[in-house]
Amino acid sequence: MKGKEKALNERLASKKALSLLKNADLLEVGLMADNVRKALHPEGRVTFVVDRNINYTNICVNKCTFCAFWRDEDAPDAYLLDSDTLFRKIEETMDLGGTQILLQGGLHPGLGIDYYCSLLRSIKERFPINIHGFSPPEICYIADSTDLTVRETLRILLDAGLDSIPGGGAEILSDRVREVLSPRKILSSRWLGVMEAAHLLGMRTTATMMFGSIEKPEDIIVHLDSLRKLQDRTGGFTAFIPWSFQPGNTELIRKSKVRSRKPESKKPGTQNSGLKTGGSPATAVEYLKVLALSRLYLDNFDNIQASWVTQGLKLAQVALRFGANDFGSTMIEENVVAAAGVSYRVSREDIVDSIGAAGFTPAQRDTYYNLITEY
Amino acid sequence: MQQSIPGRIADKVLSGTRLTRSDALRLFETDDIFSLGKLAAHSAEKKNGKRAYFIRNRHINPTNICINRCRFCAFSRSKGQEGSFELTTEEILRKLKVRLSKDRPTELHIVGGLHPDWPFEHYLEMIASVSRDHPGLHIKAFTAVEIDYMSRISGLGLSETLSRLKKSGLGSMPGGGAEIFAPEIRNRLCPEKISGARWLKVMETAHAVGIRTNATMLYGHIEDYRHRVDHFVKLRGLQDRTGGFQAFIPLAYHPKNTAIRGKYTSGIDDLRMIAVSRLVLDNFDHIKAYWIMLGEKVSQLALKFGADDIDGTIIEEKITHSAGALTGEGMTAEQLAYMIRKAGKIPVERDSFYKRVRR
Numbered sequence: 001m002k003g004k005e006k007a008l009n010e011r012l013a014s015k016k017a018l019s020l021l022k023n024a025d026l027l028e029v030g031l032m033a034d035n036v037r038k039a040l041h042p043e044g045r046v047t048f049v050v051d052r053n054i055n056y057t058n059i060c061v062n063k064c065t066f067c068a069f070w071r072d073e074d075a076p077d078a079y080l081l082d083s084d085t086l087f088r089k090i091e092e093t094m095d096l097g098g099t100q101i102l103l104q105g106g107l108h109p110g111l112g113i114d115y116y117c118s119l120l121r122s123i124k125e126r127f128p129i130n131i132h133g134f135s136p137p138e139i140c141y142i143a144d145s146t147d148l149t150v151r152e153t154l155r156i157l158l159d160a161g162l163d164s165i166p167g168g169g170a171e172i173l174s175d176r177v178r179e180v181l182s183p184r185k186i187l188s189s190r191w192l193g194v195m196e197a198a199h200l201l202g203m204r205t206t207a208t209m210m211f212g213s214i215e216k217p218e219d220i221i222v223h224l225d226s227l228r229k230l231q232d233r234t235g236g237f238t239a240f241i242p243w244s245f246q247p248g249n250t251e252l253i254r255k256s257k258v259r260s261r262k263p264e265s266k267k268p269g270t271q272n273s274g275l276k277t278g279g280s281p282a283t284a285v286e287y288l289k290v291l292a293l294s295r296l297y298l299d300n301f302d303n304i305q306a307s308w309v310t311q312g313l314k315l316a317q318v319a320l321r322f323g324a325n326d327f328g329s330t331m332i333e334e335n336v337v338a339a340a341g342v343s344y345r346v347s348r349e350d351i352v353d354s355i356g357a358a359g360f361t362p363a364q365r366d367t368y369y370n371l372i373t374e375y
Numbered sequence: 376m377q378q379s380i381p382g383r384i385a386d387k388v389l390s391g392t393r394l395t396r397s398d399a400l401r402l403f404e405t406d407d408i409f410s411l412g413k414l415a416a417h418s419a420e421k422k423n424g425k426r427a428y429f430i431r432n433r434h435i436n437p438t439n440i441c442i443n444r445c446r447f448c449a450f451s452r453s454k455g456q457e458g459s460f461e462l463t464t465e466e467i468l469r470k471l472k473v474r475l476s477k478d479r480p481t482e483l484h485i486v487g488g489l490h491p492d493w494p495f496e497h498y499l500e501m502i503a504s505v506s507r508d509h510p511g512l513h514i515k516a517f518t519a520v521e522i523d524y525m526s527r528i529s530g531l532g533l534s535e536t537l538s539r540l541k542k543s544g545l546g547s548m549p550g551g552g553a554e555i556f557a558p559e560i561r562n563r564l565c566p567e568k569i570s571g572a573r574w575l576k577v578m579e580t581a582h583a584v585g586i587r588t589n590a591t592m593l594y595g596h597i598e599d600y601r602h603r604v605d606h607f608v609k610l611r612g613l614q615d616r617t618g619g620f621q622a623f624i625p626l627a628y629h630p631k632n633t634a635i636r637g638k639y640t641s642g643i644d645d646l647r648m649i650a651v652s653r654l655v656l657d658n659f660d661h662i663k664a665y666w667i668m669l670g671e672k673v674s675q676l677a678l679k680f681g682a683d684d685i686d687g688t689i690i691e692e693k694i695t696h697s698a699g700a701l702t703g704e705g706m707t708a709e710q711l712a713y714m715i716r717k718a719g720k721i722p723v724e725r726d727s728f729y730k731r732v733r734r
Contacts, residue, residue: 026679027416027679283713284672285718286717313642314639314642314645314669314670315670317643318646357638357639357644358643359643
């Protein structure tokens with residue numbers, strides 16, 4: 001009892017976290033986070049997973065303003081992957097030593113749960129690979145269009161072969177922000193509800209946060225606090241992955257550019273919401289600060305990932321000293337971030353070299369953070 | 376690499392006492408990048424307050440034809456080789472018309488290969504013509520290596536060579552060509568290039584005739600920390616005598632398309648390099664985190680690790696991009712100022728002598 005009390009006392013309170021985020025020096029927070037990382041992962045190992053990001057469709061009814069990937073159904077470059085292409089992609093992944101596919105797509109209005117089930121089954125029949133698939137917005141969309149509860153939907157998908165769920169679509173778990181950023185996307189409570197239901201069914205998931213758009217420091221703390229509370233109840237999150245908004249080629253930016261040139265075209269809605277439309281991405285200093293703060297706040301998360309896909313290898317290396325202990329995935333294919341004009345082409349060798357050059361032992365892991373090979 | 380920074384080194388920094396070679400080595404070897412960064416940031420703030428500088432500048436490379444064949448270079452070509460180019464003075468002036476049209480740059484940076492046929496008069500004419508066409512534009516041109524070459528092809532001494540260039544309109548000199556002074560590394564990297572001692576001699580002469588210069592070090596290839604420290608100590612010694620160096624710019628080695636290949640430097644090594652430079656080069660006013668080489672993200676972080684300058688808008692960069700630069704070729708003044716502000720510093724647009732530009 002005393003031990004538990006002590007642990008609770010030592011927990012970073014949200015007020016203190018907010019003050020660190022707003023006022024503390026970057027190197028101060030970095031040192032604190034580095035010490036926590038060292039205590040949790042004293043072996044000095046940095047892991048990564050070999051997987052392929054397969055986006056089965058870019059057709060999406062959500063049309064989030066920060067996203068450059070979605071298309072309307074009748075757009076000339078709209079697509080739905082055929083199974084031959086899908087199987088070829090998975091086969092290539094396995095040939096490269098991959099253990100996981102990240103299977104995500106838009107919210108396609110023409111697909112029902114049967115489609116997803118046969119998709120999952122067809123993969124599992126052919127390949128012994130972990131399917132990390134369908135972020136909460138997709139799960140909810142499938143549930144809603146089939147008139148099932150989230151739990152029922154997850155159960156059916158689990159039985160069909162879904163192994164674990166990626167933490168995408170969390171963006172910022174503050175409905176004030178979500179109303180501007182992704183008005184058609186599920187609200188915070190629903191995102192958290194999907195994760196909780198998945199955890200209760202024994203599925204592991206990750207959690208993400210996309211910051212640097214229009215949120216305030218308070219929203220970041222709310223986000224982290226929601227995750228910490230849920231993790232206290234379920235313990236189902238394997239890792240937290242913060243990344244920063246990539247503004248190239250998105251509606252959020254096109255709108256703000258139009259607005260800055262023609263002030264008369266300001267939309268009253270956005271003007272009155274009290275939120276400014278983001279036009280400048282989070283810089284390296286902000287990324288590292290948020291990353292370090294996550295390491296400090298999410299004391300019940302084992303792993304924090306550096307996002308080299310959005311930050312580049314050099315900053316990801318630095319991130320390993322600001323709280324991160326995992327390099328995420330080798331991303332054999334990345335469509336979504338590339339669509340926003342950010343594209344770092346990186347091989348597994350580059351990742352292994354980068355981790356080594358940053359002073360850590362690189363190791364390949366599986367979805368559940370079991371070690372596969374140390375380099 | 377587990378050592379923390381000994382208290383006596385921290386005390387020296389805080390009291391402004393000069394660091395020794397072994398202190399410098401210790402700083403390179405420390406695992407405590409946080410204390411290292413804080414000490415370096417402290418020194419930077421003592422010198423420049425909260426200010427961090429940028430400049431509106433342009434680069435022009437008159438030729439990539441070079442008689443040297445440095446093993447780390449992906450830019451140079453032989454005469455007649457595919458991809459080689461040489462610009463006439465008219466072509467340079469024409470290019471400048473386009474390049475100078477936007478955002479009123481204050482400085483032009485000119486460096487190029489050692490062309491086998493151009494006479495010294497060609498360089499004088501190039502500088503004089505640019506200077507005549509753009510009287511307000513500061514011309515920062517020619518590395519010590521090019522100056523030495525001009526002195527050899529003209530048969531004039533260094534001092535006379537430099538004086539004539541100055542008379543034609545040369546305003547200051549960049550710091551390139553320093554690479555690594557230590558002969559055992561330099562002979563493997565760039566055997567045809569002038570020695571470290573000669574590089575320092577050119578700079579000393581430039582300072583004596585009233586030309587201010589920068590200094591650089593190319594790191595992250597085949598050198599070790601001792602060679603970096605040796606390089607620092609030589610620069611610091613010359614700066615004690617002349618005071619002619621403005622900024623020190625550590626240049627991160629880029630491995631693509633070069634003869635020695637190798638790896639990119641790590642972001643952590645880049646920051647450590649900035650910090651140790653700031654702490655050891657106590658008589659240099661400015662440490663520059665050159666964003667073209669470090670990437671804009673690490674350059675911004677460098678402002679937390681002792682740098683006070685992130686270079687400029689540039690718009691078109693060729694040399695690092697030949698070796699696989701991961702950056703764009705240009706940035707706007709607004710982007711640079713934004714990066715600086717987000718690092719908690721006050722952005723100051725500077726001229727070539729670190730005076731504030733008022734617009």
